[in-house]
Amino acid sequence: DAGITQSPRHKVTETGTPVTLRCHQTENHRYMYWYRQDPGHGLRLIHYSYGVKDTDKGEVSDGYSVSRSKTEDFLLTLESATSSQTSVYFCAIRGETGGYNEQFFGPGTRLTVL
Amino acid sequence: DQQVKQNSPSLSVQEGRISILNCDYTNSMFDYFLWYKKYPAEGPTFLISISSIKDKNEDGRFTVFLNKSAKHLSLHIVPSQPGDSAVYFCAAKGMGAGNMLTFGGGTRLMVKP
Numbered sequence: 001d002a003g004i005t006q007s008p009r010h011k012v013t014e015t016g017t018p019v020t021l022r023c024h025q026t027e028n029h030r031y032m033y034w035y036r037q038d039p040g041h042g043l044r045l046i047h048y049s050y051g052v053k054d055t056d057k058g059e060v061s062d063g064y065s066v067s068r069s070k071t072e073d074f075l076l077t078l079e080s081a082t083s084s085q086t087s088v089y090f091c092a093i094r095g096e097t098g099g100y101n102e103q104f105f106g107p108g109t110r111l112t113v114l
Numbered sequence: 115d116q117q118v119k120q121n122s123p124s125l126s127v128q129e130g131r132i133s134i135l136n137c138d139y140t141n142s143m144f145d146y147f148l149w150y151k152k153y154p155a156e157g158p159t160f161l162i163s164i165s166s167i168k169d170k171n172e173d174g175r176f177t178v179f180l181n182k183s184a185k186h187l188s189l190h191i192v193p194s195q196p197g198d199s200a201v202y203f204c205a206a207k208g209m210g211a212g213n214m215l216t217f218g219g220g221t222r223l224m225v226k227p
Binding site: 031 | 118120123146148150155156157158159160163203205207211212213214215216217218219220
């Protein structure tokens, strides 16, 4: 296991409410990522971080914000959840051996927005 | 427009036979390709990868082939086992900042006993 946990694992919320998902790693890796998985789309990158307080947008960043105040924690926030944000969210860390090419994923958070 | 495509949403194979999963890409700037395996209710697990400077990489029952001129890669599983039944994603890494991966839509492999 890559030492990545995500919380909560499941969440049901209502449209318009704020939601924060947490990713925690024990590997002290520099790069962390948030993806969403939807049928037919594979995984799409939302935001990523390359260090404490250093973040950048991915392919589908609209409606999402992130924060990284500690190396081990990467938070994903939906300021005002919409039904289109119903998805499974995965956090990943970049491997730091070899060519630094692989990413390793957490177990996911299933979010339902009613 | 999807830069990485897996055109077969599902594949069914008999146990002991070869499974071939295919992936096509459009961006010639991708420099590294990866395959992930995903079971239900779990995160994707890294399986095997290949650099763009190679055309084949093998790891036990798993072999990945890369055809750069055709912008095509494939994953071969020989022999297939029922435990291989999962969704397989191919991913490609660009050369830009962030080591970002672009994923295909996935192929569900079912290996029948």
